[in-house]
Amino acid sequence: MPTFTSNDAQINYQTFGNAANPALIFSNSLGTNYGMWQKQFTHFIDDYFVICYDTRGHGASSAPQGPYTLQQLGQDVVNLLNHLNIQKAAFCGISMGGLTGQWLAINKPERFSHVIVCNTAAKIGQEHAWNERAALVREQGLAPIASTAASRWFTDKFIQSNTAEVEKLQNSLAAGSAEGYASCCEALAKADLRELLKEITVPVLVIAGQQDPVTTVADGQFMVEHIPNSQMLEINASHISNIEQPEQFNHLLQSFLS
Known part of the structure; x- marks a missing residue:
């Protein structure tokens, strides 16, 4: 796997498709890695130069001592584009990745043609709750968080009919870096x-999950009411909508990008 150095972190990334095509970069949610986008990069590989990466503290990226900031998470994306000599890309991020996308749209608009933010909010959750979760993870590791993740990520129907896929995601979360996860929680605590x-x-x-208990349709509506050139589409899914409803998700992205 290729990696590059972004300030204090080694960022793991992967590219798919022809580098002459328009660039499309995907950003993962808290507690996952770039593999969560499997059904997106196989769909978009023919028409786009698809770039996936592991957010710092996640997957095969390094987990330098935190806390991290949203600015760091955003700058890692810019540094990756610079590393690949890409001047402009479309960006798609989910949950934490969606917050990163909003930061990029605010601070680095010249680098992005389109920004898709999914199952996210302009402020996710409460600062004290994120700090408590960071402390818990540093103390007890990721197993307690992983054991309850599925109920936050997916509908009961999806969990029951896709047990192997859900178990794989939970196991991946449990095996991740506690320091990296906690440091990203601290970034989310401050991000507003x-x-x-x-x-x-x-x-x-903005893509909002109709059954998302974490970042609600109301959170999506708030964003489109305040972002001048924006639109919202709903998807019948919980928090990780790109895995729960991949065909519908890909169709929404395809229509917006074209």
């Missing part, structure tokens, strides 16, 4: 872009 959304000029698509 609500007052800055009005500055976004890049075309934005």
Whole structure:
């Protein structure tokens, strides 16, 4: 797997398809890795130069001592584009990756043609709750978080009919870096872009899960009410909608990008 150095982190990434095609970069959710986008990169590989990476502290990327900041998470993406000599890309991020996408749209608009933010919010959760989770993970590891992740990520129906896939994701979370996860929790604790959304000029698509208990349809509506050039589409899924409803998810992305 190729890696590159972004400030204090080694970032693991993978590319798919022809580098002459328009670039499309995917950003993972908290506690997952770039493999969560499998059904997206196989779909988009013919028309796009697809770039996936593991957010710092996740997957095969390194987990330098935290806390991290949203600015660091965003700058890692810019540094990856620079490393690949890509001037402009479309960006798609989910949950934590969606917050990264909003930061990029606000701070680095010249680098992005389109930004898709999925199952996310301009502020996710409460600061004290994220800090408590970070402390818990540093103390007890990721096993307790992994054991309850499925109920936050997917609908009961999906869990019951896709047990192997759900188990694989939970096992991957449990085997991850506690320090990396906790440090990203601390980034989410501080991240609040609500007052800055009005500055976004890049075309934005918000995808909201109708059954998402973490980042709700109301969170999506708040974003489109405050981002000038934006639209929202709903998907009948819980929090990780790209895995729960891949065909519908890919269709929404394809329509927006074209």
